[in-house]
Amino acid sequence: MDQVLTGKNLSLGYEKGQDRKVILSDLNFQLYSGQLTCLLGPNGVGKSTLIKAILGRIRPFEGEIKLLDKSPVDYPREKLSKKLSVVLSEPIIPAQMTVEQLVGLGRTPYLKWSGTLSELDRNYVDEALAATKMDFLRKERLGELSDGQRQKAMIARALAQDGKVIILDEPTSHLDLVNRHEIMFLLQDIAKNQDKAILVVTHDLDIAIETAHQLWLMNCGSPLIAGLPEDLILNAQINELLPKDRFFFDPKRGKVNLRSEDSGWEIQGSEDLVFWLEKALKKRKSTFRTEERIHVLENPFRIQVGDRIYHSIAEFFEVSQTSLR
Ligand SMILES: Nc1ncnc2c1ncn2[C@@H]1O[C@H](COP(=O)(O)OP(=O)(O)OP(=O)(O)O)[C@@H](O)[C@H]1O
Numbered sequence: 001m002d003q004v005l006t007g008k009n010l011s012l013g014y015e016k017g018q019d020r021k022v023i024l025s026d027l028n029f030q031l032y033s034g035q036l037t038c039l040l041g042p043n044g045v046g047k048s049t050l051i052k053a054i055l056g057r058i059r060p061f062e063g064e065i066k067l068l069d070k071s072p073v074d075y076p077r078e079k080l081s082k083k084l085s086v087v088l089s090e091p092i093i094p095a096q097m098t099v100e101q102l103v104g105l106g107r108t109p110y111l112k113w114s115g116t117l118s119e120l121d122r123n124y125v126d127e128a129l130a131a132t133k134m135d136f137l138r139k140e141r142l143g144e145l146s147d148g149q150r151q152k153a154m155i156a157r158a159l160a161q162d163g164k165v166i167i168l169d170e171p172t173s174h175l176d177l178v179n180r181h182e183i184m185f186l187l188q189d190i191a192k193n194q195d196k197a198i199l200v201v202t203h204d205l206d207i208a209i210e211t212a213h214q215l216w217l218m219n220c221g222s223p224l225i226a227g228l229p230e231d232l233i234l235n236a237q238i239n240e241l242l243p244k245d246r247f248f249f250d251p252k253r254g255k256v257n258l259r260s261e262d263s264g265w266e267i268q269g270s271e272d273l274v275f276w277l278e279k280a281l282k283k284r285k286s287t288f289r290t291e292e293r294i295h296v297l298e299n300p301f302r303i304q305v306g307d308r309i310y311h312s313i314a315e316f317f318e319v320s321q322t323s324l325r
Helices: 047-054 077-083 099-105 119-131 147-160 177-194 205-211 229-234 237-241 271-283 313-323
Strands: 003-016 019-032 035-040 062-067 084-087 165-169 197-201 214-217 225-227 247-250 255-258 266-269 293-297 302-305 308-310
Touching: 003 047, 003 197, 019 035, 019 047, 019 197, 035 177, 035 205, 047 062, 047 165, 047 197, 077 084, 084 147, 099 119, 099 147, 119 147, 119 177, 147 165, 147 177, 165 177, 177 197, 177 205, 205 229, 214 229, 214 237, 225 229, 225 237, 229 237, 237 247, 266 271, 271 293, 271 313, 302 313, 308 313
Parallel strands: 035 197, 035 214, 084 165, 165 197, 266 293
Antiparallel strands: 003 019, 003 062, 214 225, 247 255, 293 302, 302 308
């Protein structure tokens, strides 16, 4: 497992005339080949700014980024494209272009003056189509693909480019649940099987935890936290992503949960049943209160309060609106 991209003591931001607007400071990171890394953080924290610096589009105010042996800003453009490929979140895609033509564009940095693909280039295109399971759609026009298929075509283009590092900015943001998982598992496979270092910017914590080998967590004013998702959950650093007064990450459920200090109810029963009933109750926290203890029972599912029995949460809410107050 090699470090292919590193950042040391970085300070990043934008310059306007004499003014410097520092967005990120004291930033350190290592991106490893063979791993899928997900970068998470709230809107505006500076994720895109970091990506721009990695792509050499902005120069660090301080510190250094190293892509293999040198800084991205020191690579000639074409050489950089052979080391690093990018899939942006809102690419401009010509609808008439076929999948095969798009993936062929990934070979642009390698083309000779004639501009035509050599046999070797075509092999890369074929391999990229096979790795993304897009072979059967190679002649399809991009305008006629589903969003998920289009995203896979973009990933195939990045693969054909054959860089060591692939960066994707919110690649799953427009996709349904199944496609989001599929794309992320595909990226996980590519990282492992093709020894790529893949960095994905995402807001999807659930899927990042499920699929990433490493997480990078960014939050305003704190250093970047990097680690295995499971370590960050067990040592509670995952909470750095959340406003701690209102939310916490529940390690048992693997989910973000709302804090409730004074819940206004007491529930007894098995952990799973209590969890789901409490979830439903939290959504009604402003309207629901009871002094009586709530028992939640299974086989068959029922909720008991005093001697009253309810057979679903909906029924409990409906009746308790009047009887429990
Ligand atoms: N070209 C620019 N010039 C000046 N400030 C900028 C520029 N681009 C971004 N910023 C500022 O940098 C900060 C971080 O923005 P950035 O886009 O990096 O955040 P982000 O974490 O990617 O957010 P999101 O999750 O919403 O995409 C914001 O305050 C933004 O206004």
